């Protein structure tokens with residue numbers, strides 16, 4: 001399989017905190033790739049670097065053949081993204097948010113109109129398309145973010161915890177749409193999630209990141225057999241431990257070092 | 264490119280007419296200046312043989328409302344950062360220059376509208392000028408001041424992480440620029456040190472241009488005002504665009 005994302009020795013530090021520590025991986029074209037890890041592992045930071053929003057401290061990233069540090073503009077043409085954190089303009093209506101996105105991604109007027117309407121219907125927000133986003137509930141905003149991310153059809157779609165805060169019906173609904181796009185258009189999907197059964201169901205390949213380093217990589221089956229687990233959740237826990245994460249990975253590494261010292 | 268500039272311009276316009284409280288709120292300060300200073304200092308100004316103070320003050324107050332409103336429009340980028348919308352614009356496959364230009368022109372347009380509202384209020388308070396003769400020049404100057412300071416706000420906003428620094432900007436940049444610009448007193452009579460400061464204060468050229476177009480009296484001369492504002496606006500747009508293009512989330 002041809003690679004559409006290639007990451008080599010990628011590192012990102014914020015002052016003393018090393019959020020991403022020398023990771024390397026590839027994602028094949030047309031893959032559905034799950035990037036899993038506990039809170040604070042460095043998933044969002046990695047996605048921000050892949051999507052030109054953060055400059056790496058060191059390392060190489062190629063997205064759709066373009067070096068994201070030098071050919072940002074070309075790289076940006078190749079992907080779409082749904083962020084983990086809110087990214088809507090709350091002073092605009094749902095329709096205006098969608099429309100603005102369509103203009104940014106160069107969709108012509110007629111197609112924009114059609115797609116915006118059908119996607120807003122798909123996430124059941126069409127009734128409210130003239131309402132300001134600030135009057136929406138959390139789940140409605142989330143659905144709008146996802147609909148907006150699906151508006152244009154990029155080569156690569158980054159989804160950072162897309163289904164967070166959504167009910168199971170909506171989650172299934174959205175995943176079947178995404179899988180459909182993946183199949184019909186060979187669109188590569190790069191996503192993160194904390195719902196392990198979701199990852200097990202849709203991912204073709206998985207990388208597990210913990211404390212900024214990749215601790216395992218492979219198909220769901222490979223991860224299960226490697227850890228002797230029945231479910232991906234068990235495999236995940238076996239790989240990343242049972243403890244709740246500190247905010248900073250450094251603090252965490254520090255605690256482990258102290259434990260080791262005591263032994 | 265034009266479509267992107269237009270959609271960001273439109274966004275600023277929409278946000279403006281949807282925020283009635285901001286429109287009204289930003290009128291409070293200029294109205295207070297017009298009434299308190301205009302009528303308070305009026306008699307003294309008259310006695311000193313300088314004529315009607317309101318006639319002198321109004322252009323200054325108009326420039327004040329524009330500079331405050333436009334710097335704030337530019338700095339709104341920080342809101343976008345905090346509410347997350349900035350990510351959406353920074354990840355998009357369009358040049359950051361066109362985004363910056365669109366929002367600057369949009370911010371400048373609403374600041375100009377705000378300036379027009381202040382002129383209307385001043386007229387109600389007794390300010391008089393020849394509308395037909397001065398309107399086009401007046402709009403040009405208002406818009407140039409607005410572009411310059413919206414771009415400045417954008418440059419500052421791109422560098423600041425949150426709103427904590429905003430007070431600093433107001434107190435150490437906007438206030439001095441305003442008070443030293445000759446908006447409140449005639450530069451002709453001022454001490455040398457003040458006129459020297461005014462000469463390096465971009466807003467002084469804006470105020471002078473406004474006064475020139477409204478009442479045909481200028482300190483630097485209209486061509487100089489126009490040239491200075493035009494060049495500074497271009498430089499500031501370039502600078503704002505540069506900082507904006509370096510913005511990360």
Ligand SMILES: Nc1ncnc2c1ncn2[C@@H]1O[C@H](COP(=O)(O)OP(=O)(O)OP(=O)(O)O)[C@@H](O)[C@H]1O
Pocket residue numbers: 014017018019037038039040041042043044045046084247248249512
């Ligand atoms: N702008 C920043 N400044 C300082 N530290 C940061 C910044 N962004 C992220 N970090 C730190 O980097 C580490 C990784 O954060 P990141 O958001 O990538 O985690 P994540 O894997 O997405 O976690 P979650 O599952 O909670 O979303 C955390 O320790 C976080 O505190």
Ligand SMILES: [Mg+2]
Pocket residue numbers: 043044045084160
């Ligand atoms: Mg995250």
